[in-house]
Amino acid sequence: MESAESTESARLLLRRFSPADAPALAAYRSDPEVSRYQSWESPVPLAEAERLAAMFAAGDPRGPGWFQYAVERRDVPGLIGDVGVCRSEDGRQAELGFTFAPEFQGRGYATEAVARTVEFLLAEEQLHRVSAGCDARNVRSAKLLERVGFRREGHLVQSMWIKGEWTDDVLFGLLASEYGGTRDGR
Template sequence: MKDNEGLESARLMLRRFTPADAPALAAYRSDPEVSRYQSWESPVPMEEAERWANTFSTGNPRDPGWFQYAVERRDVPGLIGDVGVCLSEDGRQAQLGFTFAPVFQGRGYATEAVARTVGHLLVEEGLHRVWATCDGRNVRSAKLLGRVGFRREGHLVQSTWFKGEWTDDVFFGLLASEHRAAPDSGHGS
């Protein structure tokens, strides 16, 4: 991904992170409801957000491992969330994750960003499969994945010791062939 490249949808730009994104990143990732099902603890100190933004800004979306897209609205610049993609070593599958600021939740932005990312991975990049996992209590994320076309593949009961308690893990998957067959797969997004 070159500095000027990114993904666009009707209302959003998914782009490379910049150091200027650190304050917004710290703000929404510090919200206890945002961090509840995520691997980090809140609050997120500004120094940590600056390190994250710098690390995210140097990644290559075509290299194995995690790449984080900064998400902003096309009409008003400014970070509203992020979508992470973890490309497998063989480059044929990817795991997906997403985090959005509370003020921008419930407006379809996360669904639009995830759908655009999935279309990019399965259609433009030619991956075979995209998958995601979420905490069994994270109903909103599970519903979003269903809206985008993911199939629920498994539910592991109390399988992870996480933030001081046993939690369920729910797995979702989507094959390129399923995405192409969907009536509203967003190929032209």
């Protein structure tokens, strides 16, 4: 049975993190192209990834704040990415973010994982709204969000200081009343 702690799509399992995920987490979060538009600096040492995996594993998937889902393929175990969900204090809204290992990008895995997360939050958990934001230069993430059904709601010019520069932030939103997707983002 699917729950807030784990859920599946056609090809993926989204689940709670475990200590065994730390080496893969360190590897893909250390890639400069993966971390380019993220707030963390690369490389991410194994000790830091172990701390993160433990913190993610201890999270409450229904509580306010961030909960990070580990994403793996159903046919081959092993971490390929993560999807974060930040529920609001009142539990009616959530923000999401996602990061995938480079060797699993461009194959639809991120789209499938985000679509399943959105379906879970809006259709099953009955949240009112899901939002996301990304660096305006991160065209691939923006297109993914639009493919899943998000609408662009704003463009904040030079609104974030990240890695020694001011960056633009593009904002996206999706209401439960607008949602009509499928489990696999098609």
